[in-house]
Amino acid sequence: MVEEQKGLTNKKDTTMYLYKLLKIIAVIGLLLLVTACSQEPAEIHYGNDECAHCKMMITDAQFASQIVTDKGKVHKFDAIECMAIYYQMNQDELDGAKLYVSNYAKPGNWLNAKKTQFVKSEVVNSPMGESLIAFPSRKEAEKHISDRPGKLLKWAEVSQIEM
């Protein structure tokens, strides 16, 4: 008898527990749904994805960039210069899009292109030969060019680039 009761309470416990779990899962699921449409940078599969502008395979995290449109569509690029050119050519479709570039010193960390300090380096070779690299702050960029010559640029100048 006692044992049966125990069994019952156990059963109750597990159902309660399941309910809780379900609730948690539902909440997480909802969160995922909500964030799915956000404009977070997407993961780039290096050695597999190709650049939306020059069709080259993206292999180098130091120069990779991406545009995430307001609908959440992602355009990936192998170099900052490719993204800039693509943005010039398709500006009308990219209203409200977010532009991300990779932190040269910490590849894989995405920076908002419009607030980033760019450097046109004289020594670093980027995939498409424009030698553009990005840093999170002016200080870091200056530190970089103190031992590797280059010119500081802002997005306004980078976005006007011609190749």
Next chain:
Amino acid sequence: MRLFKLTMLLFVGLLLSAQQVWATQITVSKNGDITSVQAGIDQAQPGDTVFVKAGRYVEYNIQIDKRITLLGEDNAIIDGDEQGFVVVVKADSTVIKDIEVHNSKAGFMDDYAGIVVEEANNVHIENVKMVNNFFGIYLAKSEGTIVKGNHIIASRQRETNSGNGIHLWYTKDVEITNNYVSGHRDGLYFEFVEGAFIAGNESENNIRYGIHFMYSDNCRYERNTFRDNGGGVAVMYTSNVEIVNNHFADNWGSSAYGMLLKEINRSIVTGNTFTNNSVGLYMEASSRNKVKDNAFEQNGWAVKLMANSTNNTFTENNFIANSFEVSTNSRMNYSNNFDHNYWSQYEGYDLDRDGVGDVPHRPVRLFSILVEKQPQSLLLLRSLLIDLLDAAEKFMPVLTPETLIDSKPQMEPVL
């Protein structure tokens, strides 16, 4: 007096030329007088030979700043111990032969290389075995260099941060022949190169491209094999390239091409084989090229020709057993000519027995246009519905480019 001057001049001249003849050999060995390669080079006079006996010499940033010949016997290994560049060549007419170069540093910011040739001309690198270098052979601002018969391998983990096997940047009139490259980012890389002759190389299992060509006019590459590279081969922004008798094989993947041509003009693609690639030949924004006598076999797409390509001639090629023969992204086709090819998907007949099909062949299937717009629809590749659609489209073209036809399809393979 004048006679005396003349004889003196002659005498000095003789002395100088004699010095050339009496070039000495300096031997570097593990247990001899000279135990380091750098010390051997430092002791050499211009024109001397530095001969390295078998053994592993752990040294890096070796500077060759005068014209010498660096030779090694079997198993003579210079090991950079991942500390920096291994051999740096700064002198014209340097020769490096029959030696092994291992383990340059892997650079996150710098282009470290096994052998770097910078601003030196007529350098000769032959029969060198290179193992696990970040960049293998790196030529920058060099003319008249010969890179021949080298074996360049890297077995690093497939990290994205890896250099190129043979890397040329701003170089002129070079010969790159009979090398083997694998395990690098791009097997062969050319940027701003003028007049290169690239023949008999084998480039396989590289992370990105077997050969990667940008802004390099007037080059010729022939009899090379590019196999199983991550993205195949890419040739971009170049005029007047001759691409002859190469093999492009086994390049599979969502962004892999036997060969990708982008903004290529006035070039020749002849006698090549494209076998087992996701896309055999991809052409974008390319004009006035001649594609002749090639074999396209067992590719997903034999040819993808983007609408911004004009005035290209495809003639006397074999298209055999490809899932899609030609695909494009628009109804427009600007004077690209596709006559006189053999198409294994041709279903027409030849009543007058002249070897030419009596009905034009349309290599662009309606389905390929669907797939361009909706890649997922590939699922339906073998379905009856799709076959019906294609058949209907063949009778009455509505969506496929009307002018993209072979009006003289061959009944028998042409090669």
